[in-house]
Amino acid sequence: MYDKNTVNNQIIKMPKLELHLHLEGAFSFEFLFTLINKYGGNSEIKSIDELRNKFIFKDFNHFIEMWYWKNQFFREYIDFEELAFNTLKNLAKQNVIYAELFFSPWDFSSAGFEIGLIAESIIKGVKRGEKQFPIRCNLIADLVRNYGANSSLKRLDEITPFLNSGVVGIGLGGSEKEYPPNLFKEVFIEAKKRGFRTTVHAGESAGADSIWSAILDCKAERIGHGVRVVEDPMLIDYLIKRKISLEVCITSNLKTRVFDSIEKHPFKYLDEMGVMVTVNSDDPPMFGSNITEELILLNKEFGYEIKDLVRLMKNSVKAAFLEASDKNIYISKLDKFLISASEV
Numbered sequence: 001m002y003d004k005n006t007v008n009n010q011i012i013k014m015p016k017l018e019l020h021l022h023l024e025g026a027f028s029f030e031f032l033f034t035l036i037n038k039y040g041g042n043s044e045i046k047s048i049d050e051l052r053n054k055f056i057f058k059d060f061n062h063f064i065e066m067w068y069w070k071n072q073f074f075r076e077y078i079d080f081e082e083l084a085f086n087t088l089k090n091l092a093k094q095n096v097i098y099a100e101l102f103f104s105p106w107d108f109s110s111a112g113f114e115i116g117l118i119a120e121s122i123i124k125g126v127k128r129g130e131k132q133f134p135i136r137c138n139l140i141a142d143l144v145r146n147y148g149a150n151s152s153l154k155r156l157d158e159i160t161p162f163l164n165s166g167v168v169g170i171g172l173g174g175s176e177k178e179y180p181p182n183l184f185k186e187v188f189i190e191a192k193k194r195g196f197r198t199t200v201h202a203g204e205s206a207g208a209d210s211i212w213s214a215i216l217d218c219k220a221e222r223i224g225h226g227v228r229v230v231e232d233p234m235l236i237d238y239l240i241k242r243k244i245s246l247e248v249c250i251t252s253n254l255k256t257r258v259f260d261s262i263e264k265h266p267f268k269y270l271d272e273m274g275v276m277v278t279v280n281s282d283d284p285p286m287f288g289s290n291i292t293e294e295l296i297l298l299n300k301e302f303g304y305e306i307k308d309l310v311r312l313m314k315n316s317v318k319a320a321f322l323e324a325s326d327k328n329i330y331i332s333k334l335d336k337f338l339i340s341a342s343e344v
Ligand SMILES: [Zn+2]
Pocket: 020, 022, 173, 201, 224, 282
């Protein structure tokens, strides 16, 4: 039996993968503080602690308000490159060896940025990070529901030049209730034809119907969140049979009140039923978590031991938008880690 300190140390050392992380929500407070000061500072924010306090959310609207507030400090293309580089640096510090990052450059087009140049800058930052740290990263362009279905094909066109040179897939975040997946059926079918991998946020603020639509209409290979599958036993069976994985983000679900307590969170139930669940952090600084903390939470609240957490990391390998040969490398790294952890 491990004691708590040993378990936490092993979790810190564990090679990790993350599949659901939004780049624009993955900044460190140190990074954002530097950016604020680069552009003359902000009278409200005199220290990193003041900045951190500003991001303690009162409710979901406050979260959205803060999401856009921080965007005003991105003023040059280099800021996106630095964000990507710093994000990889922070992930590598946590022993994350592979990450798939969502990015949504359209949030910045009203400020005069060109989508292609933002994408280029982010890819540059990712490449620099991959060179300097022991981490690999692929990008997923989040088409963002709230910009509407009619213009989504244009967004796909804007991102297509970057397919297989940094970008591997498309995603669909934003207001799930107002913009159900079926509205985006055409763009997802077209994206698949072009060779994009697909994931759709569903079953977070809307129920099981939204997940069905993501799978049947948009042919999503993975579901972002998907936790409200618990509302439909037939869908649970379907996910298990088709091996469709869920990108679960427990702390995010608690902070946005999908579930009002950890006891009500269905992660363990879904895992025990045989659903391919993966562990992710969504928007780490904004939710006050990170992938390491998510794993510690699983150990503390649900009794997951190191071998169980390694199994969850293997789920992420299986669900990753990677070639089989790459997956084998990550599986053997995890096996090696488990052997060394068992010897402690
Ligand atoms: Zn998300």
